[in-house]
Amino acid sequence: MQFRCAVLDDFQNVATTFADWSALGDRVEVVTFSEHFATEDDLVVALTDFDCVVTLRERVPFPASLLDRLPRLKLLIASGMRNSSIDYAAAKANGVTVCGTQSSSTPPVELTWALLLGLARGVVQENNALRDGGLWQSTVGADLHGRTLGLLGLGKIGALVARVGLAFGMEVTAWSQNLTKERVDEVGVSLASSKEELLASSDFVSVHLKLSDRTRGLLGAADLALLKPTAYLINTSRAAIVDQDALLAALHEGRIAGAGLDVFDVEPLPADHPVRTAPRLLATPHLGYVSRANYDRYYSQAVEDIQAYLDGAPVRVLG
Numbered sequence: 001m002q003f004r005c006a007v008l009d010d011f012q013n014v015a016t017t018f019a020d021w022s023a024l025g026d027r028v029e030v031v032t033f034s035e036h037f038a039t040e041d042d043l044v045v046a047l048t049d050f051d052c053v054v055t056l057r058e059r060v061p062f063p064a065s066l067l068d069r070l071p072r073l074k075l076l077i078a079s080g081m082r083n084s085s086i087d088y089a090a091a092k093a094n095g096v097t098v099c100g101t102q103s104s105s106t107p108p109v110e111l112t113w114a115l116l117l118g119l120a121r122g123v124v125q126e127n128n129a130l131r132d133g134g135l136w137q138s139t140v141g142a143d144l145h146g147r148t149l150g151l152l153g154l155g156k157i158g159a160l161v162a163r164v165g166l167a168f169g170m171e172v173t174a175w176s177q178n179l180t181k182e183r184v185d186e187v188g189v190s191l192a193s194s195k196e197e198l199l200a201s202s203d204f205v206s207v208h209l210k211l212s213d214r215t216r217g218l219l220g221a222a223d224l225a226l227l228k229p230t231a232y233l234i235n236t237s238r239a240a241i242v243d244q245d246a247l248l249a250a251l252h253e254g255r256i257a258g259a260g261l262d263v264f265d266v267e268p269l270p271a272d273h274p275v276r277t278a279p280r281l282l283a284t285p286h287l288g289y290v291s292r293a294n295y296d297r298y299y300s301q302a303v304e305d306i307q308a309y310l311d312g313a314p315v316r317v318l319g
Contacts, residue, residue: 004028009059019302021303024306052076052309067093067094070094088319103298109160121141152206152208162187240265
């Protein structure tokens with residue numbers, strides 16, 4: 001029986017162009033899916049005849065309930081070397097090997113700044129007006145030089161975002177539960193005394209934390225109320241870190257200048273999702289990791305993962 005591999009969420013229909021899948025020869029049949037399967041039942045129907053699944057980031061959960069219903073599945077490949085949406089114990093119990101790929105931190109950094117700059121200078125609004133023959137200049141841009149950039153999280157991505165902020169001449173401050181003076185000194189930024197102090201003093205706040213029990217709902221209504229009415233919030237990390245209803249209320253009521261989002265509570269967003277019509281919002285469909293270099297890395301290493309598995313020596317094993 002031929003080894004069959006399903007590639008999920010190939011929205012742009014490019015998965016087969018970013019790697020030499022022919023290297024797998026006749027041993028493997030590759031099938032890509034451009035539509036998103038939103039329910040477990042949909043996934044079971046689509047994947048029941050596959051030995052291998054390649055999944056992008058953490059969009060598709062693989063809990064025990066799903067893995068138990070896919071008896072043919074033997075190899076699960078996740079982009080990146082960490083995936084909190086996979087039940088590794090259940091995978092092991094079902095005889096499923098889980099492998100990862102390398103992932104670059106620079107694409108989400110670049111998208112963070114695209115959102116921040118787009119908001120600060122009203123890029124979308126001014127572009128639309130120019131193309132539609134509307135007002136010539138309708139916004140007054142927010143300055144970056146001399147303003148304060150507050151970072152929630154100063155890990156690999158947060159540190160790179162900080163360096164760009166410093167290059168713009170911004171005052172950069174950071175906070176997280178375990179952030180140390182040694183770490184902020186290493187990056188060249190200042191340490192906020194508390195989350196509340198960071199929120200109240202920043203002109204731009206950008207979230208760069210891992211989702212965990214401690215960070216889930218970290219920014220609620222009371223926290224967002226500390227932001228200046230001229231402040232902007234950027235979240236390219238995980239949607240659940242920010243209370244979505246509280247953020248939407250702040251945007252509708254004009255209590256903050258704007259927000260830039262690349263992550264959402266449901267992905268892809270339903271057509272009637274309230275985020276789609278929120279004012280003062282610049283949003284992108286989870287593009288943080290979507291770049292040519294990252295896709296080349298993901299899919300090329302997915303091919304390597306499959307080859308290694310079939311040769312009996314799996315690589316980049318997770319869990």
